[in-house]
Amino acid sequence: MRIGFFTDSYFPEIDGVTYTIQLWRERLEDAGHEVHVVYPDGEYDPDERELPVRSLPNPFYSGYRIPLFRRPSTLPELDLVHCHGPAPVGLLGRYYAHRHDLPAIYTHHTPLEEYFHQSVRSDRLARALGRAYVPLENAFLRSFDAVTASTSRIDRDVEHVELPVGIDMDFFAPTDERWYPDRTVIGYSGRLSMEKNVREVLRAAERLPEYDFVVVGEGPFRERLEERAPANVEIRGFLPREDLPAFYTSIDAFVTASTADTLGLSTLEANACGTPVAAVDAPPFDRTIGPDNGVRFEYGDLDSMVEAIETCLDAERETRAAVERYSIHHTIDLLETLYRNVAGTTAPTPTEATRRTPSRRRLTGETNRKG
Helix, strand or coil: CEEEEECCCCCCCCCHHHHHHHHHHHHHHHCCCEEEEEEECCCCCCCCCEEEECEEECCCCCCCEEECCCCHHHCCCCCEEEECCCCHHHHHHHHHHHHHCCCEEEEECCCHHHHHHHCCCCHHHHHHHHHHHHHHHHHHHCCCCEEEECCCCCCCCCCCEECCCCECCCCCCCCCCCCCCCCCEEEEECCCCHHHCHHHHHHHHHHCCCCEEEEECCCCCHHHHHHHCCCCEEEECCCCHHHHHHHHHHCCEEEECCCCCCCCHHHHHHHHCCCCEEEECCCCHHHHCCCCCEEEECCCCHHHHHHHHHHHHHCCCCHHHHCHHHEHHHHHHHHHHHHHHHHCCCCCCCCHHHHHCCCCHHHCCCCCCCC
C-alpha cells in the first residue's frame, strides 16, 4: 500500500511522536509498503518520501512549528491516509483523504488540552480553552474510519482501537556498557515541560541526597529546572538515540511524575533495558507499570514517591519480560490488519483490534461515537 503519514510533530524536534513515526515507517517499509511523511518544515534534510509543509516558529511552544499550507495536488498518489495530530498537517491529511475518497485513520498521541497551561498565564483561561477544544477534536476524530490509541487513556468520545506504539525490543535491550559503575543513579528521559512534572523529580532528589539523579531532555522548562536543581542532579540535553539503551541500562531506576502521557514510551524502553520504573499511580501507568516492572506512587506525595524509588532499588525484577507485549512486532501486525480492514482489502480477522474497528461510516453520514 501507499500510505501517507500526516504529522505536526517531526524532526528536527525530538519526542515520542517523532520516533514512533520513524519506527512505524521503517517497519512498514520493511514489510513492503511505501510510506510518505508529510510534516512541518524546519532545519532538517528530508529524503524523497518526506514532504515538508511550509511553517513558522511556534511562539506558544518552543521547538515546534506552525504549518501554513501545501497544495494537496503536490502530494503523491496514496492508498490510505494516517493522521497523527489534529493541527494543520493533520487537517491537510483529512482533507486529502476526503477529496480522494480514501480510508483515513487517526492515532491519538497527545491530550493537547493538558498543554494549554504552558501557552497562557491564566489557569482559568487554560481550562476554558480545554473545555472548548475537546468537543472540536471529538468532531474531528469522528470523521475518521478508525481511531487508535496506545491505551484506554484517550479521554475522547469516540470508539478506538487499542494499539500501543510499540518498542523496538531488538534496539532497546541491556548493554554491556555501564556509564555509572560506582554510583547509584536515578534517571529520567523526556521533554522538560510543565505536564511532565519534572520538578517532582527534583523534590525527590532533595530528599535522597545519597543518590545521583540524571535528567535527560530538552523543553521550555529546562532553564527553570536547572535553577532549582539540587547538587545531586545533572540536567543534560537529549541523548543521541543510539545512546539511550546504554543510559537506560546504566541507571538503577527510572522515575517519572508525568500525568499527561498516553503510553509513557520512555518508561517501557527503560524496562526493556532491564531497569525498573517508579511512576505516578495514574493512567497510563496504572496499566503499564506493576510489580513485575516497577512501583507506582501517589502524585504530589513526596513520601510515596521516595518509597517507590527505594523499592525499585531493593528488588530484582524481570522488567524486560513484563513489556514484551508492547513489542513493535505485535504493533505492526495489528496496524497492517487495521489498514487492510479499513481499506476493504480483506475480511476481518477475529482479533480484539478488528472487533473494535469502526466501519467506514463516513460514506453513510454516521459517526463512530460511543452510544
